[in-house]
Amino acid sequence: MNEAGDSPVTALRRGGGLAAWRQIADALAGEIRSGALARGAQLPAESALATRFGVNRHTVRRALGVLAEDGLVRTTQGKGSFVEQGPxxxxxxxxxxxxxxxxxxxxxxxxxxxxxxxxxxxxxxxxxxxxxxxxxxxxxxxxxxxxxxxxxxxxxxxxxxxxxxxxxxxxxxxxxxxxxxxxxxxxxxxxxxxxxxxxxxxxxxxxxxxxxxxxxxxxxxxxxxxxxxxxxxxxxxxxxxxxxxxxx
Known part of the structure; x- marks a missing residue:
């Protein structure tokens, strides 16, 4: 489990040509679409996600930025990232x-x-x-x-x-x-x-x-x-x- 205690450690594919931030974004997007991460739910902190995926926080931040651009999450300064609730x-x-x-x-x-x-x-x-x-x-x-x-x-x-x-x-x-x-x-x-x-x-x-x-x-x-x-x-x-x- 990661330090937030809510997700197992996720191993990324290394050397396969797909950037780590892209793999993280795809993994989280899949959890959002499947309902594993519910609409309106707060995502684990960047530090917890970094621990889960074995990367630095900059890589996590880039993945979250992609999810925000795709309309799947919103990030509020000082509060964290949340799954969009739907229209x-x-x-x-x-x-x-x-x-x-x-x-x-x-x-x-x-x-x-x-x-x-x-x-x-x-x-x-x-x-x-x-x-x-x-x-x-x-x-x-x-x-x-x-x-x-x-x-x-x-x-x-x-x-x-x-x-x-x-x-x-x-x-x-x-x-x-x-x-x-x-x-x-x-x-x-x-x-x-x-x-x-x-x-x-x-x-x-x-x-x-x-x-x-x-x-x-x-x-x-x-x-x-x-x-x-x-x-x-x-x-x-x-x-x-x-x-x-x-x-x-």
Whole structure:
């Protein structure tokens, strides 16, 4: 057994032309696909894997990097590596609520506020919110998680002064919907959604615990309140292999 006590020592083939890191990646991928390593499970520490395979930690790290690029694991700084849980069905309809969607899958939903600022609306955000270019808006940068795993990162803009202080309400509640309740918005609906795709840059990849260049689904959306007033414009970036979009 290795030092973690959960896997036997695995002998690698030497001199066969297949690099050690590739053999390790293939072995772990096989265990993930067979269910021996369950979805959401934490992998043994790099030191334990190095002991198991009789290699140094650099070789293990390279193997884990390949598995991350293939969408089989995610590595979180300071926490370790985890088997990806599989895509969440994500309906896009009149009422699209991240917290409700994630909770229905049996996972815990939460949103982290990364940054917030009051900025003048550029032409694109002004058009989306139905306001004049240059008007002040509150810009939020967030990361949304399911059982701690980052699913999406977003840039959300709201008109001011109506939503002054919304950043504090969001940070405390971890939910756009719950934060709206403090502003008298009991319900809101989706006015429009545009769907695109592109590779993740380094900053986006770091927020989502994925390798740079991995595919992102880009959702640009506008929400309105019960009176039809535009209250939110958002550009969300989803790790493509963590959601399955369902257009309703």
């Amino acid at each position: 969440i069905p994500y309906p896009i309809g009149p009422r699209t609520r991240f917290s409700e969607i994630v909770t229905r899958t049996g996972r815990e939903a939460w949103g982290d506020l990364i940054a917030a600022a009051t900025v003048p609306a550029d032409a694109g955000w002004a058009e989306a919110l139905g306001i004049a270019p240059g008007a002040p808006i509150l810009e939020l940068h967030t990361v949304h998680r399911a059982d701690g795993a980052p699913i999406s990162t977003a840039r959300t803009c709201l008109p001011l002064p109506r939503f002054s202080g919304f950043d504090a309400a969001y940070a405390a509640s971890g939910s756009i919907t719950r934060a709206y309740a403090g502003y008298g918005v009991a319900d809101y609906t989706r006015l429009s959604t545009r769907i695109g795709a592109r590779p993740a840059d380094a900053e986006e990849a770091a927020r989502l615990d994925i390798a740079p260049g991995r595919s992102l689904i880009v959702l640009s959306s506008v929400n309105v309140d019960g009176d039809g007033q535009r209250i939110q414009a958002t550009r969300s970036l989803f790790a493509a292999d963590r959601v399955e979009l369902v257009v309703e």
